[in-house]
Amino acid sequence: MxxxxxxxxxxxxxxxxxxxxxxxxxxxxxxxxxxxxxxxxxxxxxxxxxxxxxxxxxxxRLPDTVIITQTFADENVFAPWTLITAPINRFTAVDREKVVINPQAPDEKRVTTLLLKKGSTTLALTHLVNCTTGKRGYITDQTSLDQSGFPTAIDEWFDLKPDDPLRAAVCG
Structure with a gap:
């Protein structure tokens, strides 16, 4: 800034x-x-x-292994030119090299999603994605993990659509 x-x-x-x-x-x-x-x-x-x-x-400047999964453009009334065509000011990305497959359940993959916004610090969220069922859950500090670093249980699962960019990047 x-x-x-x-x-x-x-x-x-x-x-x-x-x-x-x-x-x-x-x-x-x-x-x-x-x-x-x-x-x-x-x-x-x-x-x-x-x-x-x-x-x-x-x-x-991102490495070739990083896939941009979503981009977001915000309009701003105080910047009227953005009402015509809004600039991309934030995006989410996944590093395919850092996707970890669960040895006990190969259809489950642990991935860190990076949320980047212009002028803000980068936020990293860790997900567990089940490629077979099409669900994902967040892995937080309170999540109990087994020896291989995968959660023993996730409190809340979210459905991923078949064309979801995160699902395509991790499971594709």
């Missing part, structure tokens, strides 16, 4: 500096309103560029 603010301010100063240099090279005096207007427009353009390119830049 601080890097974004710092970069935005630097972009504003750089744009203002370029305009001052151009006017000086032309031998003209800069009108008072041009410098702040140029800085504001440059910062505004940078903020929009950063908002719309964040997902592509972040996803390109």
């Amino acid at each position: 601080y890097v974004f603010i710092f970069t935005t301010v630097v972009i504003g100063f750089a744009a203002a500096g370029v305009i001052m240099l151009l006017f000086r090279l032309l031998g003209r005096k800069v009108p008072k309103y041009v410098i702040p207007f140029t800085a504001a427009i440059a910062m505004f353009c940078y903020m929009i560029w950063d908002e719309y390119s964040w997902f592509d830049r972040y996803a390109s």
